[in-house]
Amino acid sequence: MTEMILVIGANGQIGTELVTTLRAKYGHSQVVASDLHPPKNAGSNGPFEQASVTDAAAVRAIFEKYKPTQVYLLAAILSAAGEQKPKLAWDLNMNGLLNVLDLAVEFKVAKVFWPSSIAVFGPNSPKQNTPQYCVMDPNSVYGFSKLAGERWCEYYFEKYGLDVRSIRYPGLIGWKAAPGGGTTDYAVHIFHEALAKGEYQSFLSADTELPMMHMDDAIRATVSLMEAPAKSLTIRSSYNLAGVSFTPEQLNEEIKKHIPDFKLSYSDNDPRQAIADSWPKSIDDSQAQKDWGWKAEFDLPKLVEDMLLNLRKIK
Ligand code: NAD
Ligand code: SER
Numbered sequence: 563m564t565e566m567i568l569v570i571g572a573n574g575q576i577g578t579e580l581v582t583t584l585r586a587k588y589g590h591s592q593v594v595a596s597d598l599h600p601p602k603n604a605g606s607n608g609p610f611e612q613a614s615v616t617d618a619a620a621v622r623a624i625f626e627k628y629k630p631t632q633v634y635l636l637a638a639i640l641s642a643a644g645e646q647k648p649k650l651a652w653d654l655n656m657n658g659l660l661n662v663l664d665l666a667v668e669f670k671v672a673k674v675f676w677p678s679s680i681a682v683f684g685p686n687s688p689k690q691n692t693p694q695y696c697v698m699d700p701n702s703v704y705g706f707s708k709l710a711g712e713r714w715c716e717y718y719f720e721k722y723g724l725d726v727r728s729i730r731y732p733g734l735i736g737w738k739a740a741p742g743g744g745t746t747d748y749a750v751h752i753f754h755e756a757l758a759k760g761e762y763q764s765f766l767s768a769d770t771e772l773p774m775m776h777m778d779d780a781i782r783a784t785v786s787l788m789e790a791p792a793k794s795l796t797i798r799s800s801y802n803l804a805g806v807s808f809t810p811e812q813l814n815e816e817i818k819k820h821i822p823d824f825k826l827s828y829s830d831n832d833p834r835q836a837i838a839d840s841w842p843k844s845i846d847d848s849q850a851q852k853d854w855g856w857k858a859e860f861d862l863p864k865l866v867e868d869m870l871l872n873l874r875k876i877k
Pocket of ligand 1: 570571572573574575576577596597598599613614615616635636637638639640654677678679680730731732733734735740741742743744746
């Protein structure tokens with residue numbers, strides 16, 4: 563079957579890299595990028611449609627025009643930005659998803675990818691090696707919109723047979739695109755500031771350990787999950803996924819191996835700290851390993867080396 567792939571929220575941190583990967587794999591004309599905003603590299607390498615995913619009629623027109631066989635829905639408001647605009651975050655994260663799920667059923671889309679997050683866990687979830695199934699009491703709008711989204715995904719799979727696949731991404735770290743308003747963004751900004759200024763002020767405290775992942779691993783995981791045989795998938799809410807866990811201080815120590823004079827300071831009154839404190843420190847992803855052979859490739863030294871090497875090339 564010739565695939566026609568629609569990526570919604572394509573201009574963001576993940577979409578920028580995912581669209582490039584999918585176009586290399588399936589052909590430029592077979593991957594339609596869509597976003598609320600115009601593309602940064604206007605029309606450079608494939609079809610683009612500007613629309614809001616909350617506008618059901620506009621999204622329907624895109625489905626009618628391209629008849630996608632796969633849809634990746636990435637448009638969302640992330641954790642920190644969501645606390646600034648809670649109702650807007652709920653509207654986009656929920657109604658955007660429901661619009662896409664309904665259209666996917668109607669247009670008989672073969673597969674849908676929708677990302678969840680470690681934000682589905684909350685203060686009473688186990689912190690270490692957080693299991694796939696446990697107490698989940700997220701206290702950010704972003705977190706409970708993702709948890710509700712997971713329930714909707716499983717519901718559409720069970721009720722309508724829609725092949726929805728999902729990953730609970732950790733904080734993602736890549737050099738090609740800026741992060742879009744999350745609690746883990748410090749772990750991207752730190753590299754840019756280390757190279758530009760030799761110093762950075764972390765908005766999370768020195769010992770705040772969080773699950774993180776190099777973007778290359780995240781894109782590989784996404785494509786692997788979408789290529790896995792449907793019968794091997796046992797989770798239709800969202801898979802736990804682990805990369806590497808570290809604190810700002812551990813990241814500091816690793817960066818200093820490359821930039822010995824780098825200076826990291828800490829702010830002590832940032833609202834993102836409370837969000838981070840409610841999240842896991844590390845994740846048990848044994849089900850993803852078992853069902854579709856997941857294994858992360860980047861540890862902390864490799865991640866730091868890769869970020870600095872590539873950012874130095876483009877700066
Ligand atoms: P991002 O904020 O960088 O990008 C989101 C994109 O969605 C932006 O290009 C934005 O313009 C677009 N968008 C916003 N409102 C829209 C609308 N109404 N209609 C269409 N497009 C709209 O986010 P990201 O980091 O690329 O994340 C993508 C997905 O992955 C989100 O669902 C996010 O929750 C999830 N996720 C990301 C991370 C991470 O660390 N980046 C971690 C866990 C989960
Ligand atoms: N990186 C994301 C955030 O911090 C996690 O979903 O919001």
